[in-house]
Amino acid sequence: MEPVVVLTRTDTSETGRAAARWAEQEAALRALPLRAPDAPEACVAAVTVGETRAVTLLDTVPGPVVLVPDGYADSRRRTDVVLGVDAREPSDAVLGFAFGSARLRGARLRAVHAWALPPEAAALPFGVPEEDRAGWEDHEVQVLFHALRPWRAKYPEVPVFEDVLLFTPAEALLHHRSRAALIVVGGPPGVVVRTLLRESGCPVAVVPAYGG
Known part of the structure; x- marks a missing residue:
């Protein structure tokens, strides 16, 4: 069919x-x-x-x-497909839809991974040392890199910009809303999707996160 x-x-x-x-x-x-x-x-x-x-x-x-x-209106500034990716549990369905959408549009894919400080950071008496924060962030960068590597190989024509942000998932994606032609996230829908629909100003693709 x-x-x-x-x-x-x-x-x-x-x-x-x-x-x-x-x-x-x-x-x-x-x-x-x-x-x-x-x-x-x-x-x-x-x-x-x-x-x-x-x-x-x-x-x-x-x-x-x-x-x-x-209120959505096309804009020449909106050139990117923005992907919200859970780098620790990447979904083939979500990643495939995002990479495919970027390829169809000849667009850059911005793969956004939000992270949070580990629980032990809250116990530090004088805040988080920069060295520790940088080390944790480097680890998150590597996690995202490995999650995207097979998809970069499958879609070599898609330019990929990786972004690891110490934000909530919604904040991390909204950080790129001004250039987003499409934001792609996994389902089922929750607070992140509702926030994006309310505040992103661009089309939001919600992909059931099965198959990965």
Whole structure:
């Protein structure tokens, strides 16, 4: 069965039109048909696209869902695909979707790994020495490097920028929102997804984190 890009029912609002345009562009990039949810033929959705108010899709659609936020507008500054990656438990499904999306767009992939100080840091009486913090950060950089290495080999044409940030996951991704054409994260949805939909200003792809 041929995969398609599915556009959920939208209205004539600015956000509805933006979601429809995004779905049309995605279908063109993937060279796939674009279908509405009430199309009679059976199909397999490569991507399902909707407005942020259609957030319930994240609980019902088994594949990748892209939600286009209120007020979204294309910008030439938005050139990157931004990936939120859990480098310790990387998901093949999420990484594959992000690398594939970057390749389709001829875009740079920004792979963002958020980390936190280990529990023992809280017990240090005079704060965290810079040497210790740098050592922990170097370890996080290596963890991300190893998580991405097989995907760099599979997609050698995709330029990858790795970023390891001592932020919460949402803060780390929002740090790159001004240049994000698309933010890709794993599901199931939670506080990170809700924050991105509210504050990122760009389409957010939520990919079920199975298969890795």
